Amino acid sequence: MLLALPVALWEFYKPMRVLAPELNGLICINEKICIDDIRKAEDAELLYLESASLTNNAIGDFNHNPRTIFCTTEECYRSFGFQSPSVAHAVGTSGVVISPRGWSNTKIIHEFVHHIQAERIGVISMLFKPDWLIEGMAYYISNDIMHNVPQRYIEAKIRFEKWYIEIGNEKMWETAKNL
Ligand SMILES: [Zn+2]
Numbered sequence: 001m002l003l004a005l006p007v008a009l010w011e012f013y014k015p016m017r018v019l020a021p022e023l024n025g026l027i028c029i030n031e032k033i034c035i036d037d038i039r040k041a042e043d044a045e046l047l048y049l050e051s052a053s054l055t056n057n058a059i060g061d062f063n064h065n066p067r068t069i070f071c072t073t074e075e076c077y078r079s080f081g082f083q084s085p086s087v088a089h090a091v092g093t094s095g096v097v098i099s100p101r102g103w104s105n106t107k108i109i110h111e112f113v114h115h116i117q118a119e120r121i122g123v124i125s126m127l128f129k130p131d132w133l134i135e136g137m138a139y140y141i142s143n144d145i146m147h148n149v150p151q152r153y154i155e156a157k158i159r160f161e162k163w164y165i166e167i168g169n170e171k172m173w174e175t176a177k178n179l
Contacts, residue, residue: 014081018095021069024079032065037072043103044070051108058141059116059172066115067095068108074100090114092123109142120173133179136160 017024021034028034029041033048048068056062071077074084077099082089088102088111096111117126117134126134136156139146146154167175 014079015089015091015097016094017080018067018069018091018097021067024076026069026076028067031067033068033070035070035072036076040070040072044068047103047105047108051105051112054105055109055112055116055141059113059137059169060120062112062116063119064093066090066093066112069095069097070103071098072100076100090118093118106142106144110138110144113138113141121177125177129176129179132156132159132163133176137164140164 021028026034026036027038029038029045033041033044035041035044047070052062052065069076069080071080077083077097080089080091080097082097082099084099084101086099088096088098088107090096090111093115096108096115098108098111102108102111114134117137121129131152132155135153136158137160139149139153139157140160144157146157164172
């Protein structure tokens, strides 16, 4: 698969490197977890398991487990094309990149929610969905305390919560797709 990727795209669109983190100098300990410092592998594995199970219990299973890249340095995070103040990033349905500031269930669940949104709603369709649905769901399901978060996301979370309680869990995806 990697050989099929044009070199120019590889250079230009760094998040694509999620597809082959080994080329960025990372070690993949299994299909789900890649890391730049193998000494932190156990912490990463535990965070992955906890975050995945909390996310799946709340909004459903993954179609494919998100490949998750745990960076212990900003340099690693930047090598995927991301930087502070962003703490973590989902890349379509390909995977998730976690910065050294994003090693918490809250931040990882947030990105796992975006991963499931991409699987259920579609990467392109997601761009046309309201912010309160996409970001509100991620902040609400991850139980974020909203410290240092822009006001529009605080409002998004409140709006999502109201909608979610009204709609109920079972009809959520079906209704979300038609919004
Ligand atoms: Zn988000």
